[in-house]
Amino acid sequence: MKTRLMTASLLFISKNIKPFGTLLFLTLTIASCTHKPDLQGFPIEKWKADKGGCKGERKTLLADFKKIRQNLKGTSSNDFVDIFGRPDINQIADRNQEYYVYFLEAGPHCEDITKKSEAASVAIRFSSVGLAAEITFQNGTPVQ
Numbered sequence: 001m002k003t004r005l006m007t008a009s010l011l012f013i014s015k016n017i018k019p020f021g022t023l024l025f026l027t028l029t030i031a032s033c034t035h036k037p038d039l040q041g042f043p044i045e046k047w048k049a050d051k052g053g054c055k056g057e058r059k060t061l062l063a064d065f066k067k068i069r070q071n072l073k074g075t076s077s078n079d080f081v082d083i084f085g086r087p088d089i090n091q092i093a094d095r096n097q098e099y100y101v102y103f104l105e106a107g108p109h110c111e112d113i114t115k116k117s118e119a120a121s122v123a124i125r126f127s128s129v130g131l132a133a134e135i136t137f138q139n140g141t142p143v144q
Contacts, residue, residue, distance in 0.1 A: 053103035054110040096128035
């Protein structure tokens with residue numbers, strides 16, 4: 001009796017694990033494919049060197065950044081950090097979304113990043129699956 005039960009259990013598991021395994025494999029394969037944006041010669045090293053926009057370099061790169069902004073949509077948050085460096089502010093929004101905020105000019109945040117700043121900034125909104133969905137320009141941070 002135990003042998004029949006074990007055989008039936010193993011048969012059930014082997015029949016049902018294959019579709020699950022295939023689905024898991026496909027999901028992981030698709031998730032590992034990321035969008036590498038075309039930066040069209042954007043001077044990324046200048047951007048990274050101007051942490052917080054405190055040196056004023058990022059402000060001079062604004063026109064070039066706006067040219068490539070559509071190319072950045074669909075980029076994963078991990079790839080975004082690899083390319084542009086860690087954001088000056090990382091904000092969690094509702095529905096598992098988040099914003100990466102990069103300041104474009106100097107402000108109170110240059111002295112103390114915890115101080116509220118109304119300096120010009122760019123915010124990248126990442127969807128709940130971690131892909132860049134929207135890029136906006138504002139003063140301060142998008143989620144207050």
